[in-house]
Amino acid sequence: MNLFIQAVITGVLVGGIYALVTLGLTLIFGVMDIGNAAQAAFAILAAYIVYWLSSLYHVDPFIGMILATGLLFVMGFYLYKYIVYKTSGLMAFALLYFLSIFLESTMVFVWGNTYRGIKVPYLSGSLQIYGYYIPLDRFIGFLMVSAVLAIIAYVLKYTYFGKAIRATMQNPYAAALMGINVDRIYQVTFGIGIALSGIAGVILGTIYSFYPSLQGVWIGLMFAIVVFGGMGSLSGTLIGSIIIGIISSLVATYVSSVWAPLVAYVILVLTLWIKPSGIKGRKI
Amino acid sequence: MLEVKNLEVSYGQLKVLWGINFTVKKDEIVTIIGPNGAGKTTTLKTIIGLLKEDKGEIYIKGEKVNNLPVHERVKKKIALVPEGCEIFPYLTVQENLDLGAYLSDARKRYKENLESVFKLFPRLKERRNQLAGTLSGGERQMLAIGRALMSAPEIVMFDEPTLGLAPNLAVEVLKTIKGLNETGYTILLVEQNVKMALKISHRGYVIENGRLILSGEADELMRNKHVKEAYLGL
Incomplete structure (x- = not known):
C-alpha cells in the first residue's frame, strides 16, 4: 500500500509537468488548428539556454528561466508573424517538423549530444510527509506548474484578452467583427504557447537530464496527451497528463520502468479506438 | 454616413x-x-x-x-450583425456581450450599454450565464443584435x-x-x-x-x- 501511494504521488508530480509541457501545444492547436511539431524542441532549447547561463555565467536557474521564457515568447511571436501564418494544416506541420530537426541539429552542434542537467543546489533533497518521500525539486516544479496553470485559466476566463482568444478560437470572422485584431491574437498565442513549453523545459531540466534528441521522445508523448485529453482542450490536457503520469509511475513501480514510456501510446491507441474525441470532446 | x-x-x-x-x-x-x-x-x-x-x-x-x-x-x-448570427457558442451570453464591448470606446460605456441591451431583450438577462450555443434561433438573433449594440455603433x-x-x-x-x-x-x-x-x-x-x-x-x-x-x- 505504501509503495502504491508513493507511486501515485510521483505520478501526479510528473503528470503536472507533462501538463505544462503539453499546454502550449494544446493552446496553439486549439486556437489555430496547427500541430506545432517543434514544441518539444523549444522546451529543450530553453533548458539548454538556462543550463548555459547558469554554468557559464552563474545566473540563478529561476532568473534564467524568466529570461529564456521571454526569449521564447519573442521567437514564437515572430515565427508566427513572418513564417507560420502563410501555411496551414499539413504544410504548417511539415514546416514545424523541419524546424524541430533544425533546432535539434543546432543544439547538437553547439552543445553536443551528451546528457546535461540544470543544477539547483538549494532544491536537492526530499520532503518527508507521513513517511512518504517527495523530492523537493519535483515538488517545487509541481507548485510552479500549478501556478502557471492557474494564471492561464484566470486570464482565459476573466480578462478581455482571454475572452478574445476564446472567441477567435470559436469563430475568427465574428471575432474580427468585434474589433479583435485576429492576426495579433494568433501571434501572441503562438508566442505564449512556445513560452509555456520553455518554462516546462527548464523545470524538467532541473529534475531529469536532457540532450537534444530527447525532443523526439517528448513530442510523441505530448501529441498522445493532446489526443487523449481532447484536441485543443486545456482541462483535458491537465486531466490526461495526470492520468498518464500516474499510470506510467505505477507501471514503473510494479512492472518495470522499461515499459513505462509505452503507457502513453497504449492510451493513445485506446483513445482513437474507443473515443476519438478524447476525454473532453471540445475545445477549451 | x-x-x-x-x-x-x-x-x-x-x-x-x-x-x-x-x-x-x-x-x-x-x-x-x-x-x-x-x-x-x-x-x-x-x-x-x-x-x-x-x-x-x-x-x-x-x-x-x-x-x-x-x-x-x-x-x-459601424457594426455588422452577420447572417446566421455567428455567435460564440461555447461562451456564455454575458461573455458574448462583453466581447461586443471589446474596443476601448465601447468599454467606457459598458454599463449603460449592457443595461439598455437587457432592457431591449430581457430574455438575454435571464439567460446571461447560459452558453450561447444552447439558445433558440430567436434568442440567438437577439444576442447577435445585442452584441453589435454593445460596441456603441452609429451604423x-x-x-x-x-x-x-x-x-x-x-x-x-x-x-x-x-x-x-x-x-x-x-x-x-x-x-x-x-x-x-x-x-x-x-x-x-x-x-x-x-x-x-x-x-x-x-x-x-x-x-x-x-x-x-x-x-x-x-
Whole structure:
C-alpha cells in the first residue's frame, strides 16, 4: 500500500509537468488548428539556454528561466508573424517538423549530444510527509506548474484578452467583427504557447537530464496527451497528463520502468479506438 | 454616413458585384433587396472588410476605409450583425456581450450599454450565464443584435436578420430594428422578407446579378411593377 501511494504521488508530480509541457501545444492547436511539431524542441532549447547561463555565467536557474521564457515568447511571436501564418494544416506541420530537426541539429552542434542537467543546489533533497518521500525539486516544479496553470485559466476566463482568444478560437470572422485584431491574437498565442513549453523545459531540466534528441521522445508523448485529453482542450490536457503520469509511475513501480514510456501510446491507441474525441470532446 | 462607389468584388475568377453605387444617410433605414446569390451579403461583407474589393471605394462617415482591416473599420462605429448570427457558442451570453464591448470606446460605456441591451431583450438577462450555443434561433438573433449594440455603433448593418425565424418572431425582429432606428441608429438592412423590410425602411435598392437595377423611396419601390411581380408575388 505504501509503495502504491508513493507511486501515485510521483505520478501526479510528473503528470503536472507533462501538463505544462503539453499546454502550449494544446493552446496553439486549439486556437489555430496547427500541430506545432517543434514544441518539444523549444522546451529543450530553453533548458539548454538556462543550463548555459547558469554554468557559464552563474545566473540563478529561476532568473534564467524568466529570461529564456521571454526569449521564447519573442521567437514564437515572430515565427508566427513572418513564417507560420502563410501555411496551414499539413504544410504548417511539415514546416514545424523541419524546424524541430533544425533546432535539434543546432543544439547538437553547439552543445553536443551528451546528457546535461540544470543544477539547483538549494532544491536537492526530499520532503518527508507521513513517511512518504517527495523530492523537493519535483515538488517545487509541481507548485510552479500549478501556478502557471492557474494564471492561464484566470486570464482565459476573466480578462478581455482571454475572452478574445476564446472567441477567435470559436469563430475568427465574428471575432474580427468585434474589433479583435485576429492576426495579433494568433501571434501572441503562438508566442505564449512556445513560452509555456520553455518554462516546462527548464523545470524538467532541473529534475531529469536532457540532450537534444530527447525532443523526439517528448513530442510523441505530448501529441498522445493532446489526443487523449481532447484536441485543443486545456482541462483535458491537465486531466490526461495526470492520468498518464500516474499510470506510467505505477507501471514503473510494479512492472518495470522499461515499459513505462509505452503507457502513453497504449492510451493513445485506446483513445482513437474507443473515443476519438478524447476525454473532453471540445475545445477549451 | 456610408457611401459605396463603383464597387466590384469577385470570388476567385467569378465576379459577383459589377460596380455598385449607393449611400446611406444619417438616421435612415435603407434596405437592399434581391434574389439569392445577387450579391447582397457580399456587399455587406466588403463594406466591413471581410472581403476585399477589386475596384471601387467605400466611405464610412466620409472617410475612405478601403485599406483598413476589419478591426480598424469597426472602430469607425459601424457594426455588422452577420447572417446566421455567428455567435460564440461555447461562451456564455454575458461573455458574448462583453466581447461586443471589446474596443476601448465601447468599454467606457459598458454599463449603460449592457443595461439598455437587457432592457431591449430581457430574455438575454435571464439567460446571461447560459452558453450561447444552447439558445433558440430567436434568442440567438437577439444576442447577435445585442452584441453589435454593445460596441456603441452609429451604423448597424443587418444581414438577413429574419432568416429561419417563425413569422411572428420575424415581425418582432424587424420591429426591433425600426425601434433602433428611431432611437438614433442608422441602418443598412439586407432582407429576403421584402414586404416587411420595405415597410420599415425609408429607401431601398434592388440588386440583381451583381448589378443595381432599381432604387428609390420605399413606398415608391413597393408600387414598382418589377418589384411587385418579382418580390411581392402580386
